[in-house]
Amino acid sequence: MSDLYREIPQVAKLLEDASIKSFLSRFYISEIKEVIDETLADLRTKIKNNELKEIKYEEVVRLIVEKLNKKQIYSLRKVINGTGTIIHTNLGRSLLSEAAIKHVIEVCANYNNLEYNLVKGERGSRYEHVEGMMARLVGSEACLVVNNNAAAVLLSVSAFAKNKEVVVSRGELVEIGGSFRIPEIIETSGAILREVGTTNRTHLSDYEKATNDNTAIYLKVHPSNYHIIGFTNNVTNDEIVSLEKKMNKERVKPIITIEDLGSGCLIDLSSSGYKENLVSESIKSGIDLVTFSGDKLLGGPQAGIIVGKKNLIDQLKKHPLLRAFRVDKMTIAALEGTIRDYFDEEKAKRTIPTLKMIYLSESELRERALMLYERIKCIEGISSEVIRVYSTIGGGSLPHSQLVSYGVVIKISNYPAHEIERVLRNQEVPIIGRIVNDKFLLDVRTLLDSDIDIIINTLDRIGRSLWKTS
Numbered sequence: 486m487s488d489l490y491r492e493i494p495q496v497a498k499l500l501e502d503a504s505i506k507s508f509l510s511r512f513y514i515s516e517i518k519e520v521i522d523e524t525l526a527d528l529r530t531k532i533k534n535n536e537l538k539e540i541k542y543e544e545v546v547r548l549i550v551e552k553l554n555k556k557q558i559y560s561l562r563k564v565i566n567g568t569g570t571i572i573h574t575n576l577g578r579s580l581l582s583e584a585a586i587k588h589v590i591e592v593c594a595n596y597n598n599l600e601y602n603l604v605k606g607e608r609g610s611r612y613e614h615v616e617g618m619m620a621r622l623v624g625s626e627a628c629l630v631v632n633n634n635a636a637a638v639l640l641s642v643s644a645f646a647k648n649k650e651v652v653v654s655r656g657e658l659v660e661i662g663g664s665f666r667i668p669e670i671i672e673t674s675g676a677i678l679r680e681v682g683t684t685n686r687t688h689l690s691d692y693e694k695a696t697n698d699n700t701a702i703y704l705k706v707h708p709s710n711y712h713i714i715g716f717t718n719n720v721t722n723d724e725i726v727s728l729e730k731k732m733n734k735e736r737v738k739p740i741i742t743i744e745d746l747g748s749g750c751l752i753d754l755s756s757s758g759y760k761e762n763l764v765s766e767s768i769k770s771g772i773d774l775v776t777f778s779g780d781k782l783l784g785g786p787q788a789g790i791i792v793g794k795k796n797l798i799d800q801l802k803k804h805p806l807l808r809a810f811r812v813d814k815m816t817i818a819a820l821e822g823t824i825r826d827y828f829d830e831e832k833a834k835r836t837i838p839t840l841k842m843i844y845l846s847e848s849e850l851r852e853r854a855l856m857l858y859e860r861i862k863c864i865e866g867i868s869s870e871v872i873r874v875y876s877t878i879g880g881g882s883l884p885h886s887q888l889v890s891y892g893v894v895i896k897i898s899n900y901p902a903h904e905i906e907r908v909l910r911n912q913e914v915p916i917i918g919r920i921v922n923d924k925f926l927l928d929v930r931t932l933l934d935s936d937i938d939i940i941i942n943t944l945d946r947i948g949r950s951l952w953k954t955s
C-alpha cells in the first residue's frame with residue numbers, strides 16, 4: 486500500500502506537464518496548484534480507503550485537466566435568466582441601467598467627492614449626493630440611503646422605539662426571503678412588538694386600544710410576497726395618520742408612523758396592467774417615514790431608502806447604527822445614475838431594465854420567442870416549440886402578478902426536463918430556465934438581446950456533442 490503513495494506524481498512535475506501548463510494563460514499558478522493539491526488529496530483518500538489498485542500518471546493529468554476545464558475564474562458571474570421572474574432575488578434582482586453603470590465606473594475608477602464639499606472646500610457628507618434628487622422624486626422633506634431595506638427598517642425602529650412598543654397588525658408580520666422577519670427585526674432593534682388585530686382583519690380601533698404611554702411607532706408593512714383574500718380588512722395610511730394625530734395631542738413624546746413599503750415603486754405601473762402603491766402616495770398620506778429597497782421595482786442597486794420628515798431623518802443621521810449600515814460610493818453612484826431617469830417617466834421605462842421588462846409588449850415577446858425558436862430549430866439533436874406562459878415581477882413585489890409572456894421550450898434528445906435544466910445550468914454561461922408541465926423552457930421576457938447568441942452557441946455545442954457520442 487505504501488508503494489501506491491510513492492507513485493503519486495510530484496506537484497512540480499505536474500506543473501511542468503504541457504497540458505496543465507497551458508492553463509497558465511487563464512489562471513494564476515497558485516490557482517492551478519490548488520486544483521492539483523485537491524486532486525492529489527483525493528488520491529490519498531482513495532489509497533487510504535483501499536479504493537485504488539494502481540496510479541497512472543496520464544490518468545492523474547486527465548483528472549486535473551478536466552477540473553481546470555470546468556474551473557471558472559470568478560465565483561460570482563453572469564448567468565442567463567430564462568425564468569421569467571424579473572426581480573429574481575437568487576439571480577441578483579434588478580439589472581443596472583447603462584447610465585448607472587457608466588456613473589459607477591466614472592466614480593470608482595477615479596477619486597471623487599464622496600465626502601468632500603466642493604463648494605466649501607471642506608469635509609462633506611456621502612448622504613447628500615442622492616438625497617435631494619430622491620426627495621424631489623417622491624415629494625418628501627428628506628431622504629437617507631443605507632445598505633438595504635432590512636437595514637432601513639432596523640435603523641428606524643432602533644432609533645425611535647428602543648425599549649418602547651411598536652404596534653403592528655397581525656396580517657403584516659411577514660417574512661421576506663427567509664431571513665427578514667418583522668418580529669425578529671423589532672426584537673433585534675430592542676423594541677417591543679405589540680401585535681394587533683388578526684391575520685385577516687385589523688381595525689383602527691385595534692391600534693387605538695393597543696396604544697399606551699410606552700407606544701412609540703405604528704408600523705405598517707407591505708405584505709410583499711403574499712396576499713390575503715376573502716373576509717379581510719386592513720387599516721389605510723390615512724386612518725393610521727389620523728389616529729397618530731389624535732393620540733399625539735395629549736402626548737409629550739409623540740408616536741410616529743413608519744411604512745415598510747418593500748419594493749418601492751416610483752411611477753404608476755397601472756398601464757402595464759398592475760397597480761402597486763407609490764412611494765409618493767405614502768408620503769402624501771402623511772406617513773412620517775417610508776422605507777423601500779433600491780433593487781426591486783426601483784430598478785437600481787441594493788440599497789435601503791428612507792424618505793419622510795426631515796426632523797426624523799436628521800435623528801437617524803446621528804444614530805450610531807448608521808455607520809454600520811452606510812453605503813459605499815458604488816451604491817451611491819448606481820442609485821444616482823438610476824433615479825435621474827425618473828425625471829422623465831417614459832424614458833425610465835426604456836432605460837431601466839426592470840421597468841423595460843415589465844413594459845415589454847405581448848407582440849414584442851412573441852416576435853422574440855419565434856426568432857429564438859427558428860434558430861433553435863436549425864440545431865441538430867435539439868427541438869423546440871413556443872408556448873404562452875406567465876412571467877412574474879418577483880422580488881416580493883406584486884405576488885399575484887402574472888404578465889402574459891412566451892416561453893421557448895427546449896428539448897434535447899430524449900432527456901427529461903430536469904436533466905436539461907441541469908445541463909444548461911452547468912454551462913460556461915449558465916442558462917437558468919424553468920420547468921412548466923414537464924417541459925423545460927426559457928421565458929423570453931427576462932432574456933437580454935445579447936443572451937440570444939450565447940443560447941444558440943451553447944445549444945449548438947450540446948447538439949454536436951450528442952451527435953459525436955451517439
Ligand SMILES: *Cc1c(COP(=O)(O)O)cnc(C)c1O
Binds near residue numbers: 706789
Ligand atoms: C424586500 C423587503 C424587505 C427587505 O428588503 P431588502 O432590501 O432585501 O433588505 C423588507 N420589507 C419588505 C416589505 C420587503 O418587501
